[in-house]
Amino acid sequence: MRGLAFHGNSVAEVIDYPDVSPRAEQVLIKLRSSGLCGSDFSRYRAKGPNEHGGQLIRPGHEPCGEIVALGPNVKGLKVGSRIIQHHYEGCRECEFCLTGWQQLCEVVDKKEYYGGSMHGGHGDYMVVHQSTCVALPDELDFEVGAYLACGATTAFQALKKLNISGRDVLAVFGQGPVGLAATMFGAEMGARIIAVDISPERLTMAADSGAWATVDASDNNSTDQIKDLTHGKGAD
Ligand SMILES: [Zn+2]
Ligand SMILES: [Zn+2]
Structure with missing residues (x-):
């Protein structure tokens, strides 16, 4: 199957990877969309190839697609399910893993990162553990799902922690994919968003996003x- 390889020094190539099939609690995903994250660029521009343990690793940690095969021990998922894949896999036993925070898994030597320590989504197919699959509602297309796999939900979680509401004026510095999501979600939560960037194009997108x-x-x-916009008070 085809997949992207980062060879280092800004060299990318589509190469052949071995075909894979799911084992035990894994599922095989046919990728329909795979987001390109800001952190992909550091791997792309790195001095050396994107490797882990001496093995070339396919990048891509914002995967979205359909399940096409199940390992023998998979429960609760079926072939044809549309899913977003969350790119961390932890021990599945510690407090963080059991409450849905596999990226914070305390058992460091068991923590995997799809696109970094395991093959990621920039390819035709990938195998993932069932615990990393999040259902994609029918009304969302695969491109939106890939955006939700990392960039947009990073902003969403930050705003949930801030408990944003119509009482707030929120300044969002930087209107890249994550900042723009913060603008969109923050506006939907009722806050007045002051979007800050140095790019006129990005500021236009922010205005269009609420x-x-x-x-x-x-x-x-x-x-x-910002003080001028808020009668000298500044953002909340
Ligand atoms: Zn990302
Ligand atoms: Zn854990």
């Missing part, structure tokens, strides 16, 4: 502009 105001920070005076 920002209450936009601030061009290229003159290094974003604090003054």
Whole structure:
């Protein structure tokens, strides 16, 4: 099957990877979309290839697709299920793993990272543990699912922790994929969003995504502009 390889020094190539089949509690996913994250670029631009334990690892940690085969011990998933894959796999026994936070697994030597320590989503297929699969609702397409696999949900979780509401003015610095998601979700949660960036194109996208105001920070005076917008008070 085809998959992307990062050879180092900004060299990428589509190569053949061995076909895979799911074992035990794994499922085989046919990838339908795979997001390119900012952190992919550090692997792409690294001095050496994207390897783990001496093995070339296929990048991609924002996978979304359909289950096409099940390992013999899989429960609760079926062939044809549309899923987002969460790219961390922990011990599945510690407090963090059992409450859905496999990325915080305390058993470090058991923690895997799809796209870093195990093959990721930039390919035709991948095998993943069943515990990393999140159902993709029918009304969301695969591209949206890939965005939710990492970038957008990172912003969502931050806003949930901040308990954002209509009482708040929230300044979001940087309107890349994560910041833009914070603008979208924050506006939906009722907050007035001040979107800050140095790119006019990104500020236009922020305005289209629900920002209450936009601030061009290229003159290094974003604090003054935010104070002007909030009667001197600043953002919450
Ligand atoms: Zn990501
Ligand atoms: Zn764990």
